[in-house]
Amino acid sequence: MNTTSVLTDLRAAAQADARIPAATAAGFLLLGSMVFLFRRTTQQDDSGIVKLPDWASYLTAWSFFTKRHDFLFNGFAKTGQDLFQFRFLQHTVVAVSGEEGRKVFHNDKYLDFTQGYQILLGGAPRLEQSSQADYVPENMTWFNKNVALLFSKERLADVLPSLLDDIHTSLSKSMPQKEGRIDPFRNVYDLIVQMTIRMVSCRSLSNDPAAVADMWKYFDIIEKSATPFSLIVPWLPTSATRNKEKATTDLYMFLVKYIEQRRNSTPTSDAFDVLISSGLDNQQIVGFAMIIIFAGITNSSVNACWILIYLAAHPEWKVKATKEVHDLLASYSNPVYANEPLHKRLATIPIEAWESKMPVIELALKETLRLTATGAALRRNTKADLPMAGKVVKRGWFLAYSAADVHLNPDIYSNPDDWDPSRFEPGREEDKKQAYAFIAWGGGRHPCSGMKFAKLEIKMIVSLFLAGFEYDLVDAKGNPPKQLPVPNINDLQRASPLGDPVYLQYKKIVD
Numbered sequence: 219m220n221t222t223s224v225l226t227d228l229r230a231a232a233q234a235d236a237r238i239p240a241a242t243a244a245g246f247l248l249l250g251s252m253v254f255l256f257r258r259t260t261q262q263d264d265s266g267i268v269k270l271p272d273w274a275s276y277l278t279a280w281s282f283f284t285k286r287h288d289f290l291f292n293g294f295a296k297t298g299q300d301l302f303q304f305r306f307l308q309h310t311v312v313a314v315s316g317e318e319g320r321k322v323f324h325n326d327k328y329l330d331f332t333q334g335y336q337i338l339l340g341g342a343p344r345l346e347q348s349s350q351a352d353y354v355p356e357n358m359t360w361f362n363k364n365v366a367l368l369f370s371k372e373r374l375a376d377v378l379p380s381l382l383d384d385i386h387t388s389l390s391k392s393m394p395q396k397e398g399r400i401d402p403f404r405n406v407y408d409l410i411v412q413m414t415i416r417m418v419s420c421r422s423l424s425n426d427p428a429a430v431a432d433m434w435k436y437f438d439i440i441e442k443s444a445t446p447f448s449l450i451v452p453w454l455p456t457s458a459t460r461n462k463e464k465a466t467t468d469l470y471m472f473l474v475k476y477i478e479q480r481r482n483s484t485p486t487s488d489a490f491d492v493l494i495s496s497g498l499d500n501q502q503i504v505g506f507a508m509i510i511i512f513a514g515i516t517n518s519s520v521n522a523c524w525i526l527i528y529l530a531a532h533p534e535w536k537v538k539a540t541k542e543v544h545d546l547l548a549s550y551s552n553p554v555y556a557n558e559p560l561h562k563r564l565a566t567i568p569i570e571a572w573e574s575k576m577p578v579i580e581l582a583l584k585e586t587l588r589l590t591a592t593g594a595a596l597r598r599n600t601k602a603d604l605p606m607a608g609k610v611v612k613r614g615w616f617l618a619y620s621a622a623d624v625h626l627n628p629d630i631y632s633n634p635d636d637w638d639p640s641r642f643e644p645g646r647e648e649d650k651k652q653a654y655a656f657i658a659w660g661g662g663r664h665p666c667s668g669m670k671f672a673k674l675e676i677k678m679i680v681s682l683f684l685a686g687f688e689y690d691l692v693d694a695k696g697n698p699p700k701q702l703p704v705p706n707i708n709d710l711q712r713a714s715p716l717g718d719p720v721y722l723q724y725k726k727i728v729d
């Protein structure tokens with residue numbers, strides 16, 4: 219799910235546009251398939267970028283959605299080049315690898331972020347045919363300005379105790395006994411959902427579990443509707459697209475009810491109040507909240523799970539990280555709170571310490587992200603033909619750069635499949651070997667604007683686990699696992715675990 223699609227869907231929900239009749243759509247699909255299937259194959263053009271055969275762009279589109287990493291990796295292997303181009307539906311996409319291409323990809327100001335992700339909607343305009351003067355700069359500024367307001371240090375400090383309450387409540391529900399076993403990929407996800415909704419909405423919604431569950435039902439439908447088929451032919455009225463339209467409208471109406479309530483109440487530090495006083499209308503506020511929820515939840519929850527797993531599998535790091543949390547509690551906790559439950563004591567650690575005094579957990583998270591962040595970032599060249607690594611990316615073409623190009627590259631990271639946070643420590647600093655060698659938070663013109671919040675929520679979950687429980691990894695039979703699962707690098711959304719499942723076998727040690 220990406221920011222552009224959410225805004226587009228919202229516009230649709232708010233304005234109720236006309237629908238293409240099913241028969242017309244099916245006719246277009248057939249005609250389109252024939253045109254694409256019988257397009258003449260050619261291997262060269264004046265860009266100098268080698269081409270994959272373009273006689274079956276719907277098949278290419280299918281692998282680009284279902285096995286993106288393998289598709290890109292095989293393309294580089296087949297062509298032996300740092301850049302290759304392929305047809306994706308009606309568009310040309312350049313797959314980029316190597317340091318030179320990576321620098322341009324992250325820094326050129328005419329490589330448009332929003333239009334890049336629009337390719338996944340199949341609805342990007344035909345830029346080749348319009349004049350260069352038509353270029354409208356991407357508009358992430360208003361969005362990032364409001365992210366900065368919501369995730370300011372003051373607001374994070376303000377909401378920190380409520381977030382820790384959320385973790386405590388959620389863990390008490392999913393881990394009710396003194397001892398037990400949980401599947402982190404199920405339980406941690408719900409927890410991040412709750413925390414994110416708190417960060418972007420208002421108390422009357424986030425304090426009401428039934429309302430959070432209702433809201434999540436709509437999101438779930440929208441997320442599940444993003445099947446490869448519905449993304450490749452988004453205009454075809456399938457049941458997934460119909461469900462998505464209805465859920466988007468329902469979600470819009472649901473959130474507007476709360477926003478209107480806030481408009482008629484005394485302002486507080488709740489996110490809706492902050493956005494209202496920043497001058498946003500209802501549609502903008504809903505769009506903003508939805509983008510944050512889609513951008514934040516999946517990445518944050520999956521990484522919170524993986525870091526717990528990697529720490530459990532590397533006891534020396536788990537011991538160091540646990541000591542770090544105890545040391546922070548000892549330095550900051552007020553003796554008045556000595557008999558309070560753990561989450562209340564953690565709430566007395568100031569935001570500055572969460573941000574800058576957790577070097578061990580910070581390293582562990584960085585290494586976790588290196589292994590899970592292997593997806594492709596997308597852009598579109600909106601201005602003049604762009605020189606890249608001795609070749610030319612034409613105006614209107616899309617670009618895809620996979621983070622696996624650096625994160626799993628043995629020339630940059632020794633034994634890249636191993637989880638080893640010390641590779642970032644002074645003396646080794648493997649991520650400094652090449653430009654943009656660590657891009658799990660993006661880089662250049664589009665660094666992640668949710669990074670501070672994402673780090674904070676992951677550190678809070680890890681701290682509650684490490685100081686509150688003894689836990690180990692077990693397999694389905696309760697034995698130490700023979701092998702660790704690995705992140706599925708072809709999973710575009712979740713870096714889901716591949717291999718036999720593992721569980722966290724826990725014993726509560728403090729309340």
Ligand code: HEM
Pocket residue numbers: 331358361362365510513514515517518521587591595596657658659660661663664665666667668669671672
């Ligand atoms: C572990 C959690 C997260 C990871 C690993 C992550 C990763 C990334 C990456 C790699 C990019 C750059 C994408 C590109 O270059 O195409 C990015 C951009 C972005 N992220 Fe995150 N993100 C996380 C959490 C969040 C959260 C919680 C938010 C909520 C605000 C968020 C909001 C954004 C936005 C708005 C951008 C685009 C920034 C721009 O274009 O200026 N992210 N993120």
